[in-house]
Amino acid sequence: MTLLHQLKKALTLPARLALTTTTVLACTGAAMAAEDVRIAGYTWPGYGFFHIAIAKDLAPELNIDYQTIEDPYESFNLVAADQMDVVASTAEFTPVGVERGLPIKLVAFGNLSYGTDKIVAGPGIASAADLAGKEVAVLEGGLSQIFMAMWLEQNGADFDSVVYRNIIADDALAAMIGGGVAASQFWEPYGSNTLKALEGSSVLAQSREPYWLKQGVVADGYYMGDRFINERRDVALLTMKALYDSIEWWSQNPEEGNQIIADGMQMSVADVELVLGKDGSRTDGGLYVYNFMEAAQFCGSAPGNPPFDQTNGQINDHWALVSDWWVKFDLIEKVQPPETGIECSLHKELYEAGYRG
Template sequence: MSFTGFRHAVAGAVMALAPTASLAAEDVKISGFTWPGYGFWHIAIEKGLAPDLNIDYQAIEDPYESFNLVAAGQMDVVSSTVEFTPVGIESGLPIKLVAFGNLSYGTDKIVAAPGISSAEDLVGKEVAVLEGGLSQIFVAMWLEQNGVQFDSVTYRNIIADDAFAAMIGGSVAASEFWEPYGANTLKALEGSSVLAQSREPYWLQQGVIADGLYMSDAFVTDRRETAKKTLQALYDAIAWWQENPTEGNQIIADGMKMSVADVELVLGKDGSRTDGGLYVYDFMEAAQFCGAAPGNPPFDQSNGQMADHWNLVSEWWVKFDLIEQINPPETGIECDLHRELYEAGYRG
């Protein structure tokens, strides 16, 4: 079964941390994309927030490779987009989704070519998406939300620069873009427009377009205390960034060899998590989304919505013939790490 969903270029430069306080620091192997949403790992490195962990980060842009390394016992943690879990579990990969990391807060857009202004205008036309990815679900849900069957369009598996070129050249009628490709298309293609964007309340409440954190089954079960320390390092880095956004964005930009302006486009400038294109979950919000702490996560989401999200994504992958059936959420989700941190008094 082919699966390209996690080729969404949303993922993160994670850690290359050397031990600073202990000669017996424990090795943790992490991989992920180059994406500001995962740049908080660089803050954990720079600020020594995990002194007893020796985190070896590999920047791997193809998540197939990352998850294959998990299956081979050579990777502990993978940063990727959240839609992969049901496919990975049905394929027999030994992974668990342990955290909802961040939520698209405007960085994703469905951009229409000139002359396209509604879902009905797309019937029978070609739409550029990442097939098997969040962008395909986004477009399919939007079509049905607007009274058009999800399969009334032809999905073309082209993304990023290629989708930009296809829009400019007129070979597709619309495309799902993440930044900066959406903004660049709108600037370059006169008459293009936004049909939907992920900051709209419906998409925020559904939590469809998001990044997550995966851990191998062996890491979760055999090295549980280390797994919890790894999570805590992430949330400590997010909390530090909220108090020091200017320095934090510079650390992320340096770590991923990006401009500060590109980092700010995604994460914002003031640490509020609402002035950029992503909303980053802090510990309590992620724990609430998992159902591991009391209270509700933001944007009218509900406590324990992680299971609902699993079912929603699984339903779409059945429709798109990527999986055969909807498996129980507990087969692919691990929320007890957050619960144990919460019960131990950690609040981020």
Template sequence: MTKKLLKSASRCIAALALTGAAGPTWAVESVKIAGFTWPGYGFWHIAAEKGLAPDLDIQYQTIEDPYESFNLVAAGQLDVVSSTAEFTPVGVERGLPVKLVAFGNLSYGTDKIVAGPGIETAADLAGKEVAVLEGGLAQIYVAMWLEQNGAAYDSVTYRNIIADDAFAAMIGGGVAASEFWEPYGTNTLKALEGASVLAQSKDPYWLQSGVIADGHYMSDALINDRRDVALLTMKAMYDAIAWWKQNPDEGNRIIAGGMSMSLADVELVIGKNGTGLDGGLYVYDFMEAAQFCGSAPGNPPFDQKNGQINDHWNLVSGWWVKFNLIEAAAPPETGIDCSLHKELYDSGYRG
């Protein structure tokens, strides 16, 4: 044993000598992540700035078009995409090598259907134009709300206008209503006299169903070929969320800087106290996301059920068939991979 220890020590000394006076170095794995400008994805900036993943070089880039991000995954130029959670059935039908690995956060009032003057009911919208992100959650949200309120989902004309452009279209009378996320909804209500909220995502039905949410996607190559890196990446995100919950003031400033947003807009979306209940977006911690994925015991919040991610898949798939975005619904396992959550949970990690 003594001889073995001496040999091991001599090898370490030789290795140190090769590294020079700076001491030993370790290989750092690069992880390329993209998402659009949204505070709910800002935890990647916290993970990088606070050094929560020393074995990773987290490179976050802002790409406003999620379809561009997913195409870059297919081209091998991105590893992770943070985006809304409805894309996976479309990606599966198009053969993209990507999986939804986690629910990230749930809309807790930040999403609203705002109507212009004189529009009070779903029936009032019949034959009129509504601004949405076509092929996105906004379109499903409006369609479901119409049906719940006695109108056909196709009784309106959907116009693919979002954010600032939708705000301008509402103010100018170009559309009768729009689905907005913050701060655009609040700004529209302030600027357009007679505007009103027809629906908002904090209502219990929308919370329980989990329809309006963000997710995190990983490439098949990251999950399968660099699994240790995939696990470290997921852990870094949840460590950043846990850090933010304890340090919301500093965390919000980091997110505002990383996203080039005002601190006020960040606080409007994710709140000021780290609970996720004082803003417009509820952030899932590790255990809640693992429960939603069915990879840990217990139920997620808002009367959701264990493993509800599969129900979410089936719900959005059905709507994409209605909107002719996909031909048929595929099984959830073709686009969802909860094994990373399970592996972290089984290792003892709890976020």
């Protein structure tokens, strides 16, 4: 009997619906031997929830191995070589991966930038027009480039009216202070550090503004390999469930959860709190973490709308938006159908089985 059938059976009786996650898991997965799951992500608190699953034994059916790999391209290539199962990364890569023939799917939106991303300008720059012909620092081929390009067009400037330079993080901070670039897209803590270090610098845009929240542009996602989804589907479902069980546990135990994530990511608790917040509300930090229902709604796999005036099934619109931009930036040749890179059936199966996170 598959996990899906077991889960459906366990959740058909009203009394079972009141069971704790631990008891449901015991009913549905105790007979399964622990399955190895290999997960990769770079050093970022938003990817740290699997450390909670490990530390609190929230998925006893799984032997989760989380590897910190700073280059997401390396992680995706490991998936292609069947040496990795899951990758946590920014949510714009899928169209590029599809065109390159990588056997991966975006299976979930993980979190939405809620102020952690900023476009910071140097002294004397107050508008998009002021940047014409000047150099700006972004991660070329990443969300920061799309963020910058969309902001330029939103404010009446052509997206290619600036010179994009592939400089990020500390190097971008140094370039701003040295006057090498006129503006940069930063994530925390680099944006705040730049504002503190560079007199006269200012914020031109930040991702907590309603426009960016509704668009869902600056976000992280979870990817799975095609083999993992199709050949080890029960394990893929358990892995997704472990993620959302961990998010729910963190929301109820934010202080301990942030410490676990800090230890797992080898970061300070203060930096984790800057990104995730302190109270588990998901709105007092720089990221808004999607729970199961919100992610399923964004995928179009559960009824209702996700937060911030987003729409049910918006993941397809997100695919079209980022694909259009990658065509403009000559990163891909054409826009492919969303089903070539998006897999929402895992959310759908869990929802139909009665899981709600």
